Amino acid sequence: MAFLRSRLFWIAAAVVVVAALLPFWVSIYLLSVLTAAYYFGVFAMAWDLLFGFAGEVNFGPTFLIGLGAYTAAILNSTAGLPIPVCVVAGALAAVAGGILLAVPALRLRGPYFGLVTLVAVLLLQNFVVIFASVTGGEIGMTVPDVLSIDASVNYWYALAFLVVCAALLFGLSRSAVGLILQASGQDAVEAAALGFNVTKHKVAAFCVSALFSGTAGAMLIFYMGTASVDTVVDIAIGVQIIIAAVLGGRRTILGAALGAVFLIVANEFLRPLGQLNTFVVAAIALAVILFFPEGLLGYALHRGERE
């Protein structure tokens, strides 16, 4: 296991070095695609912490992302607060929203938790549309500040953010707390009988997931310069995140980031197919889920374990 972990570490390090050098090679267009994909990767990793470890399916990742994004955007455009303050505020808003949602929802068993998270997204979406004077409604809102106007700098910001988030979330998943969380997700009764407060650990996981989702959501709008329902709240975005995480591999954290990058890049490369594009990507995702239910990285790791 230690060997595997170190091998995984070296592979990851090599991938990061190559990724960091990309701006010297590739087009600005590809850089912009990857930049968005990296933020998307953080969304997917944060989601995997809930699904892969806590065993809870959150159908509303965009509720947390949207809270972070819109809080940051509104503070920036109305109060003119600097970007770092807005991002921190967005992250905190997502955590607060996450707690408000998770505490009552986790009392429910079975599919109800997932349904509550789904409804939460619709609520947020309606809220944004109704309070159009502050939120920009369906058209969206532009933020006065952006991270940078240089595509390469934006790319490096996104990559650094992804790497830091990946390291933190991966470390957390392999820690003692991660072990307890995994046990709670797999067999809540047994985890409780071993003396672990399952609800406490799951709410904490939800908060951590919200923290990363909210931060990434806020960062994303300062990259794009706009916040709109279609890019950070819509259910379709949430579905993409879920597909990315499952595609990459449940319970791997890193796999989720890979899945997200794959999904976004594939979508762009298949753009010449026109309308068929999304269909082909969805078909690939479906095939992977059907034939490799553990996901791409999960499959690779598991083969390593069996050897």
Added chain:
Amino acid sequence: MSGAVRLQVGELAKRFGGVVAVKNMSFDLKAGEIVGLIGPNGSGKSTVMSLIMGIARANSGTIKLDGVDISGWPAHRIARSGVSIVFQHSRPLQRQTVLENVKLALLPDSLLRLATEASVGERAREIAERVGLGGVLHRHPWTLPFADLRRMELAKAVARDPKVVLIDEPFAGLTPTEIKVFSDLIRTLRDEGRAVLLVDHSVKSVAALADRVIAMYLGERIAEGSADEVMQNETVRRVYIGGKIEAVERKSAGAGQAPTLLQLDAVEVFYGKTKALDRVDLRVRQDEFVSIVGLNGAGKTTLFNAISGLVPYRGAIRFGERDLRSQTAASIARGGVVHCPETRELFVHMSVRENLDLGGGHLSKSERQRQLDWVFDLFPILEQRQAQAARTLSGGEQQMLALGRALMMQPKLLILDEPTLGLAPVILGQLSKAIERLRQERSLTLLLAEQNVTFALPHSDRVYVLDHGRITWQGDPVRFAEEMSTGYL
């Protein structure tokens, strides 16, 4: 040998909907004592265990640990106070090693301790070695044989030095050699001054180990004492075997010549590596009532599931002219083989009437009404309870509904699995009368599985004895009474 009272259970009661699972249950558990809690399936013993652990909540009563009332506490708090449990089936962390699985049990319930202390690793290793896992510390659970998985569960349960250890079916699935090793491990727990509660369905398996045995039936204590005393106890014998075995010679008209309706040849079922059925041959003739008797775990339910197409099997099963192998469970049922399972499988949120209507869903309206009238005539209580949700019925009424729903399907062959499970004697009488009426009023073939021989014999033309997945005896009920009544328990 035994010391202070550790656990005190007083007047415990638990209901699930209309079913009373535990009532008026009281007992003590002392330090340095092994107590066996036994009872047939459905007697409420497992519920008592979940109530102690806080997995389920009692409706009334007290559970005191060292004098502190812990009833109503959440399970994790009860675990932290010194109660631990070894589940019969567990789901270990498959991606972690054995050592990491044991470590898990030693972790503090804290959100901030990200790193495990070195002492935790050492302690986990020590515990794992003590239960005999020293050689497999770095293997993954899915590579381990069953006995080692049980050891791992035991290691997790004793990791945090509990005062009280609950063990569910300690020896299920173990070989005689492994049973000896496990018995020694459990004795060590006693010698360290822990209170141990073994929950099992048979007296025999805990007899050698337990200092004291408490027998349960229908949610209540029916006997307490040494293993020998409990085994000799009249009430215990009655609930296990159904009392004195008496055979009634059946006057079945020409059953000997009727054509064979169901035929099993060399049927075998495997669950993973375990053989649950071993070359079972069975014949049931048209209009014949056949019983399969055997203790819990003998393979009765597996046999029935094979016939109904619910588990894959080797060998051949024929129903009339049809080979059932290639058919789905649904088409087997539509063909007239109706299975009334031991777990009843009612649609608990639907009303009694809706359950019955679903059973008769394929009948024409007038036919369904006729069939319904007949079922209501058989079980008048169901007519009164028509609008009630199935879950609110008592255990006996639920069994009647399950049987009624099966009859609505107009079975040619009715497969009835342990209808007496967890039911009071007065209900048994009513069920018995209903089955007698089936024979008189309908052309029906019955295959009945029972642990309660007294219930089964009067309804049987022939009896098969199933033991550890094999048919060990077959013959008519009169011969059964003569030959088998002594050696059965």
